[in-house]
Amino acid sequence: MTVACGRGVIQLLWNLTQMKVIDLRRLLSATLLAITVAGCTTLPADHGWGLARAELAGRSPSLAGRSANPGADADAVFIAVENLLAQPLTLPAALSVALLQNPRVQIAYEKLGLASADWLAASRLSNPVLSGALLDSDEPGTRRLKTLGLAQNFTDILFLRANTRIADADMQVARLEAAAAIQSLATEVAAAWYAAVAAEQVLKLRQLIAAAADASMHLAERFHAAGNISLLELAREQAAAHQVQTELAAARAEATAAMSALNALLGLPGPAGLELAAALPLPVSTVTDVEDLIDLGLTRRFDVAIQQKHIESLQRTVALAQSLRWLPFIEVGVERERETDGARLRGPTMAIELPLFGRNKAPMLRAESALAMAQAELQLLQGDISNVIAAAHAQMSAAAEQVAVYRSALVPARATIVKQMQLHQNYMLVGQFELLKAKRDELEAYEGYLHAIRDYWTSRVALSVATGGELPGDDAQPSPAVTAPEIATPPASEHKGHH
Amino acid sequence: MVKRRNIIQSIGLGGAGLLAANEVAQHEHHTMKTKPVNAAAVKRHPQGYLPVQTLNGWTLPYKMKDGVKEFHLVAEEIEHEFAPGTRATCWGYNGSTPGPTIEAVEGDKLRILVTNRLAEPTTVHWHGIDVPAGMDGVAGLNQPAIGPGETWVYEFTLNQHGTHMYHPHADEMTQMAYGMMGAFVIHPKTPEAVPVDRDYVFMLHNWALHPGTYRPDPAVMQAFDLWTFNSKVFPATEPLVMRTGERLRVRIGNLSMWNHPIHLHSNPYWVTGSDGARWPESQWRRETTEIVGVGQMRDIEFVATEPGDWAFHCHMAHHTMGPMGHEIPNPTGVDQRGVAGEIQKLLPGYGAMGKHGMSEHSKHVAMGLPGPENTLPMMAGQGQFGPIEMGGMFTVLKVRDDQAPGDFSDPGWYRYPKDKIARKVSTDPNFGSPPRRGNQ
Numbered sequence: 032m033t034v035a036c037g038r039g040v041i042q043l044l045w046n047l048t049q050m051k052v053i054d055l056r057r058l059l060s061a062t063l064l065a066i067t068v069a070g071c072t073t074l075p076a077d078h079g080w081g082l083a084r085a086e087l088a089g090r091s092p093s094l095a096g097r098s099a100n101p102g103a104d105a106d107a108v109f110i111a112v113e114n115l116l117a118q119p120l121t122l123p124a125a126l127s128v129a130l131l132q133n134p135r136v137q138i139a140y141e142k143l144g145l146a147s148a149d150w151l152a153a154s155r156l157s158n159p160v161l162s163g164a165l166l167d168s169d170e171p172g173t174r175r176l177k178t179l180g181l182a183q184n185f186t187d188i189l190f191l192r193a194n195t196r197i198a199d200a201d202m203q204v205a206r207l208e209a210a211a212a213i214q215s216l217a218t219e220v221a222a223a224w225y226a227a228v229a230a231e232q233v234l235k236l237r238q239l240i241a242a243a244a245d246a247s248m249h250l251a252e253r254f255h256a257a258g259n260i261s262l263l264e265l266a267r268e269q270a271a272a273h274q275v276q277t278e279l280a281a282a283r284a285e286a287t288a289a290m291s292a293l294n295a296l297l298g299l300p301g302p303a304g305l306e307l308a309a310a311l312p313l314p315v316s317t318v319t320d321v322e323d324l325i326d327l328g329l330t331r332r333f334d335v336a337i338q339q340k341h342i343e344s345l346q347r348t349v350a351l352a353q354s355l356r357w358l359p360f361i362e363v364g365v366e367r368e369r370e371t372d373g374a375r376l377r378g379p380t381m382a383i384e385l386p387l388f389g390r391n392k393a394p395m396l397r398a399e400s401a402l403a404m405a406q407a408e409l410q411l412l413q414g415d416i417s418n419v420i421a422a423a424h425a426q427m428s429a430a431a432e433q434v435a436v437y438r439s440a441l442v443p444a445r446a447t448i449v450k451q452m453q454l455h456q457n458y459m460l461v462g463q464f465e466l467l468k469a470k471r472d473e474l475e476a477y478e479g480y481l482h483a484i485r486d487y488w489t490s491r492v493a494l495s496v497a498t499g500g501e502l503p504g505d506d507a508q509p510s511p512a513v514t515a516p517e518i519a520t521p522p523a524s525e526h527k528g529h530h
Numbered sequence: 531m532v533k534r535r536n537i538i539q540s541i542g543l544g545g546a547g548l549l550a551a552n553e554v555a556q557h558e559h560h561t562m563k564t565k566p567v568n569a570a571a572v573k574r575h576p577q578g579y580l581p582v583q584t585l586n587g588w589t590l591p592y593k594m595k596d597g598v599k600e601f602h603l604v605a606e607e608i609e610h611e612f613a614p615g616t617r618a619t620c621w622g623y624n625g626s627t628p629g630p631t632i633e634a635v636e637g638d639k640l641r642i643l644v645t646n647r648l649a650e651p652t653t654v655h656w657h658g659i660d661v662p663a664g665m666d667g668v669a670g671l672n673q674p675a676i677g678p679g680e681t682w683v684y685e686f687t688l689n690q691h692g693t694h695m696y697h698p699h700a701d702e703m704t705q706m707a708y709g710m711m712g713a714f715v716i717h718p719k720t721p722e723a724v725p726v727d728r729d730y731v732f733m734l735h736n737w738a739l740h741p742g743t744y745r746p747d748p749a750v751m752q753a754f755d756l757w758t759f760n761s762k763v764f765p766a767t768e769p770l771v772m773r774t775g776e777r778l779r780v781r782i783g784n785l786s787m788w789n790h791p792i793h794l795h796s797n798p799y800w801v802t803g804s805d806g807a808r809w810p811e812s813q814w815r816r817e818t819t820e821i822v823g824v825g826q827m828r829d830i831e832f833v834a835t836e837p838g839d840w841a842f843h844c845h846m847a848h849h850t851m852g853p854m855g856h857e858i859p860n861p862t863g864v865d866q867r868g869v870a871g872e873i874q875k876l877l878p879g880y881g882a883m884g885k886h887g888m889s890e891h892s893k894h895v896a897m898g899l900p901g902p903e904n905t906l907p908m909m910a911g912q913g914q915f916g917p918i919e920m921g922g923m924f925t926v927l928k929v930r931d932d933q934a935p936g937d938f939s940d941p942g943w944y945r946y947p948k949d950k951i952a953r954k955v956s957t958d959p960n961f962g963s964p965p966r967r968g969n970q
């Protein structure tokens with residue numbers, strides 16, 4: 032098809048040179064170039080997916096290593112996902128499942144396909160136009176008028192290279208957008224995974240708290256049955272226990288919601304039946320300076336790169352518009368006509384726009400304004416990014432500090448209170464209800480600890496999003512997980528023998 | 531064993547004779563089963579008096595200087611043990627709380643040096659003693675306070691006899707709360723008509739040593755943790771020891787924040803004196819329990835006719851206990867079956883206690899049930915038949931047929947005659963047919 036077009040064009044051009052309409056040398060060089068460029072219009076078989084993955088690798092290396100190939104064998108995908116779900120789901124496993132299973136990956140791939148089609152269209156010459164007419168005269172004895180014309184838009188040829196470059200840039204942007212879509216999916220999965228694991232842990236803790244409140248209530252019921260506490264005191268204990276029960280129900284709902292959100296991001300159908308890894312890890316110890324993180328973000332974020340490509344395209348467009356500003360619409364053609372009287376007419380045709388009512392400034396203005404606007408938008412984006420990174424970094428640091436306080440100070444202090452309360456209660460210096468309340472306070476301090484750890488990881492994911500990729504320290508050994516206090520089975524205590 | 535010879539033994543002997551006559555008069559219904567008293571074994575002071583025994587304590591020595599007895603008290607911070615397992619930083623005199631007993635004779639000229647090694651001013655007030663007003667020791671009123679590091683002197687002649695006390699009268703509440711007090715015993719010039727064979731003195735006190743702490747809290751007014759005889763709690767209180775047939779005097783002083791009904795098991799005793807001196811016999815009262823009010827001294831006297839181990843304690847039941855919570859929910863009668871297991875899942879060290887009273891607590895403690903540091907369990911003490919379940923203001927008077935006169939050593943537990951001890955008749959709760967009110 033392309034070759035046939037080329038031949039037609041050559042024929043046309045030959046005719047035109049014969050007519051000495053166009054300078055031969057100039058035309059030849061333009062034609063050769065056009066053919067060269069036209070000949071280079073090849074489409075990568077994977078729609079550029081591999082190149083998109085390379086963009087991802089520069090920012091989120093471990094994710095790029097994980098990216099699945101859409102269009103891979105459905106059975107193989109199914110087996111891979113089943114294997115991943117067979118174990119308690121860690122974050123790396125969750126990311127793998129999402130990339131294999133979530134249709135967003137397929138959508139991104141097909142968007143890349145659409146972009147490829149656009150690229151293909153833009154980097155191809157427009158075909159010459161064949162026109163014909165058969166006209167009958169009502170004068171007797173005349174022959175039918177036959178007109179045949181062949182026209183080629185030369186603007187296309189002359190600006191093929193420029194258009195191709197613009198199409199290339201658009202294709203690069205499409206690849207960046209595809210990579211960004213994968214990255215975005217991954218960060219959403221990470222945030223959802225942390226939220227789901229945290230919610231599960233908090234639920235287990237809330238169950239312990241409810242057990243403590245229930246035990247206190249049951250004990251109060253026994254005291255009341257013996258006639259040793261009043262209905263008023265009993266009602267207080269019951270109210271406290273029921274209050275805790277409502278909090279347990281809320282925790283259960285939150286855990287289910289978080290689980291469903293994760294399940295959806297993994298691309299699995301509801302209802303969720305996932306088994307998650309038991310616990311969140313401790314904060315990463317690597318500390319990075321906020322200035323370094325801002326530099327990192329401004330350098331590698333996809334939206335910055337896309338905006339910069341957009342600006343490059345607009346710069347080329349402005350240059351093109353500048354060089355085109357005197358160029359009106361031109362059409363060059365050849366026409367052959369057989370008149371009704373049998374005469375044959377043939378010759379070149381040319382249509383040319385006369386800039387009588389002023390040259391068309393609109394494209395130029397449009398291109399210049401678009402460029403200036405894009406540059407301003409980039410500045411705006413950069414300003415926002417640096418502030419967002421600073422804010423996310425501050426939040427993450429604050430959360431890490433909170434975790435440290437809970438871990439090294441508050442939770443141990445509450446544990447000491449429980450231990451000492453037990454010693455006091457052993458000597459009947461304080462009562463059992465005070466002791467159980469102290470235990471609940473310890474467990475609630477632990478809950479605060481879990482919340483702080485979850486907040487740390489959530490803000491770390493936000494920082495990762497803000498800096499456009501993986502953070503320094505992400506590849507470090509995961510710190511030991513934070514688990515809720517074990518429910519101890521009653522040991523063979525010295526008390527057992529006396530009942 | 532012959533003790534130190536003394537000049538006025540003959541007077542003592544004479545007194546013993548009078549004693550014997552009086553005793554026959556007063557205790558006609560008792561038969562004397564004792565061996566003859568050997569007065570020579572009893573240690574007497576050169577001035578003739580029988581020195582008092584300060585329970586868990588000591589008597590302050592003096593120097594004679596030109597006919598004046600010179601004593602030296604030092605007010606200072608000390609480390610004090612109430613019983614093994616509880617100690618505290620207290621304030622006392624000359625290394626102890628209570629301070630050493632000052633013992634003198636009616637008519638003695640005294641010079642008492644007082645060195646203040648506390649970080650705040652102090653004075654000493656001679657409670658119940660007739661002294662010139664300037665020697666009375668009330669800071670600001672009778673004298674400027676004795677500043678930290680200073681030594682002051684009190685001089686007065688004793689014009690009375692009886693059981694008295696000494697204590698600070700500057701920041702009095704605080705300094706007494708920390709243990710500053712002592713006994714001041716003044717013996718009569720002439721020997722007593724009814725002399726005693728053994729003479730003891732101790733002071734009653736209370737301490738707000740909160741569980742897990744090492745310093746008493748002087749701000750507490752009523753809710754105290756430890757109740758003491760001479761700053762000791764049972765089972766660290768020394769026993770009183772005597773021979774059957776001897777006459778015992780116990781002098782009890784109270785500088786605590788509450789009155790204490792002091793009860794002696796065995797025969798009723800006579801209340802024979804106060805810090806107003808030994809009363810005339812016509813004023814002696816027969817009691818088994820005598821309330822010693824705050825600021826009071828009481829002398830009680832008792833002739834032991836029955837050997838044995840006799841409990842001697844304040845009769846306020848909470849004052850014979852160690853520290854305990856007074857606002858805790860009452861566990862008596864509470865069935866914790868099942869619930870205790872629920873609780874143990876969260877608190878592995880928990881054990882249901884107190885369903886049938888608090889007796890089992892001392893057993894649990896003996897088996898290692900831990901409490902807060904530096905805190906005694908509420909009841910303690912192990913007798914020959916099992917736990918005594920006491921604490922605080924409790925001690926034992928040990929009367930023995932064969933306790934030698936002047937011998938204050940602990941003879942151990944009494945060996946009860948088999949026919950004179952309570953014995954078990956049945957283990958069946960439905961044994962016999964005891965009458966009950968309403969269905970005789």
